[in-house]
Amino acid sequence: MTRTNDEPPEWAKERAREVMAAETDDDGATGGGATDDRAAEGGDADRVPDVPAETVDEAERLTRLARRTEDESAAAFYRERRDELVDEHGYVPRLRDEDDTLVLYPDEWMDDGTVQLDRIETTDRAVEVSLSGPGDADRYREVAAYNDAVADAVADAHDAVHADTARSFAAFMSNHYVRAVDDATPEVREEFREEYFPRNGWPSDEQLAVLDESLDVIESVAADVDGPEES
Structure with missing residues (x-):
């Protein structure tokens, strides 16, 4: 930085x-x-x-x-x-x-x-x-690529309901915090759950019903995805 x-x-x-x-x-x-x-x-x-x-x-x-x-x-x-x-x-x-x-x-x-x-x-x-500074754009691309890779991995291994939420969470973490999806604090998760997701994620009733499970799935899948390096 x-x-x-x-x-x-x-x-x-x-x-x-x-x-x-x-x-x-x-x-x-x-x-x-x-x-x-x-x-x-x-x-x-x-x-x-x-x-x-x-x-x-x-x-x-x-x-x-x-x-x-x-x-x-x-x-x-x-x-x-x-x-x-x-x-x-x-x-x-x-x-x-x-x-x-x-x-x-x-x-x-x-x-x-x-x-x-x-x-x-x-x-x-x-x-x-x-x-x-030139590093900011590079860091954003690196984090966004990682978060998208996690969302793709969720889609490959789990139901579509989790995959759709993973894509929304990846966009939220990349665009609002420039942080990896598995680097979300409890406060950031709460912001996603209560504010961002209902307004910007267009969630289905099924997504809302299993939201906490989806967030746990994302974190679990992310453990097997490489990157990004610490800034």
């Missing part, structure tokens, strides 16, 4: 130089009193950036899901989940269209949705994730 970029945007680097110059003028030496005070308090020592890597990864995943789905209500749901997730760590997500990048800004930098340059104390606290 794409990680944060090493190089901050040019505008941010320029602003950082201005802030450093101002501190030099005020204190008579580079990195003067304000920086020393923060170091003494221990407040900013670990804030580069102060959002966990797993939160960045999940924000990226939710952003990609929102972009991939054709259902606007689902896209809005993914974006809301992402926003709430990063807000728990005091960050605000933004999409930078010119280079297709997800940016997480500390919320104290923001005012009415816009970054205030005079509030940036160090550009290292921002997080940038490219959304156009």
Whole structure:
């Protein structure tokens, strides 16, 4: 998965130089009193950036899901989940269209949705994730191929009622989570069972009656299907 970029945007680097110059003028030496005070308090020592890597990864995943789905209500749901997730760590997500990048800004930098340059104390606290990395499409194809192979294996070994559900579950896991069918958490299964399948799977009464059995069949069959590799 794409990680944060090493190089901050040019505008941010320029602003950082201005802030450093101002501190030099005020204190008579580079990195003067304000920086020393923060170091003494221990407040900013670990804030580069102060959002966990797993939160960045999940924000990226939710952003990609929102972009991939054709259902606007689902896209809005993914974006809301992402926003709430990063807000728990005091960050605000933004999409930078010119280079297709997800940016997480500390919320104290923001005012009415816009970054205030005079509030940036160090550009290292921002997080940038490219959304156009070449590995994303490859990973999707790999996972989708595996899930389709599991659905085909279910069709070969079991009744059509299980095969039809397996195809719906494969599409759900590939398109909504980019995860293998046998990597579904209980919460993901519940979402499929209660929300996705009734609305998008067009299930028959027979499918609904044996849905839990079908999910168990899918997991059992998947154990004998190779792939995909861990990302």
